[in-house]
Amino acid sequence: MLNVTLTESEVQQGVALGLGRHEGARKGNRPEMLVSDMPAIDNDIISMCAEIAVAKLFGVPFDDRIAPPGESLPPQDLTLSGLGVDVKNTTNMQGNLIVAPWKKHDDIAYLLTRGEPPTYEVVGYMLGRNILTKRTFPSGSISWFIPADELTPVEQLLRRYKSLMRNKAR
Numbered sequence: 001m002l003n004v005t006l007t008e009s010e011v012q013q014g015v016a017l018g019l020g021r022h023e024g025a026r027k028g029n030r031p032e033m034l035v036s037d038m039p040a041i042d043n044d045i046i047s048m049c050a051e052i053a054v055a056k057l058f059g060v061p062f063d064d065r066i067a068p069p070g071e072s073l074p075p076q077d078l079t080l081s082g083l084g085v086d087v088k089n090t091t092n093m094q095g096n097l098i099v100a101p102w103k104k105h106d107d108i109a110y111l112l113t114r115g116e117p118p119t120y121e122v123v124g125y126m127l128g129r130n131i132l133t134k135r136t137f138p139s140g141s142i143s144w145f146i147p148a149d150e151l152t153p154v155e156q157l158l159r160r161y162k163s164l165m166r167n168k169a170r
Contacts, residue, residue, distance in 0.1 A: 002154055004053040006118040013064075014052050014117060018045030020066040038091070050089035050113040051077045053120040057154075058161055075105050080157070081164045084108045085125070091116050097126065097151060098135075099144040104128050112151060124151030 006014070022044035038046075055062035055078050062078050076084030086108050088097055097112040106129035114121045126146055135145035 001124075002057060002122045002158070004057050004120050004122060006049060006053055006056070006120075008118075010052050010056070011049060011117040014049030015045050017064055017066065018048035021048060024066045046091060046116045047087070047089045049117045050115070050120050051087045053115075054078065054085070054087050054111060054113060054122060057122055058158065075103065076108055080109075080161045081168075086110050087113060089113045089115070089120070093121070094148075096148045097146040099128075099131060099146075100141075101134075101143060104131060104144055109157070110146075111154065111157075112146075112148060122154045123148055124153045125157055126151050 019041070022041045051062050058078070058080055060078055060080065063073065063076075065073055074084070075086060077087045078085050084105075084107065086099075086103065086105075088099060088110055090096070090098075090112070091114070093114050095112075095114055097110055099110050106127070108128045109125045110128060110131065111125040112123040114123060131144045131146055133145050134142055136142050
């Protein structure tokens with residue numbers, strides 16, 4: 001696990017983008033997938049900041065687009081040398097990776113972060129094609145569920161990415 005701390009300006013950017021994404025999602029009638037009592041708007045802000053934290057860790061730009069009502073964004077939040085990454089955050093510091101059924105794509109890496117602004121713990125990832133366990137939550141929703149200890153440590157992905165970037169620079 002690696003820790004990332006956002007600057008005040010990065011948190012402010014996350015708040016603005018999270019608010020915009022929340023508004024766009026509600027206008028587009030996209031469902032809220034919450035497994036806590038946290039208001040959806042807070043979840044959207046915290047999750048946007050998590051995306052910024054992961055982009056900061058890898059030194060790549062993050063997707064700051066906001067989908068217009070009725071439209072959707074690509075399934076990944078950022079791209080690492082051709083590998084799409086969808087960042088999934090939980091404020092539960094013992095939390096696991098949860099992927100909504102309509103969000104699962106075989107060729108995307110799902111990366112778990114834990115925390116809230118300004119500090120995030122980047123835990124690990126799993127490729128969509130390797131996610132095999134569904135779970136029914138108390139709300140009745142069914143999602144893909146991966147225990148954190150089954151994820152590949154994020155350090156491996158970071159080393160792989162940095163190696164690819166060094167080779168590309170030669």
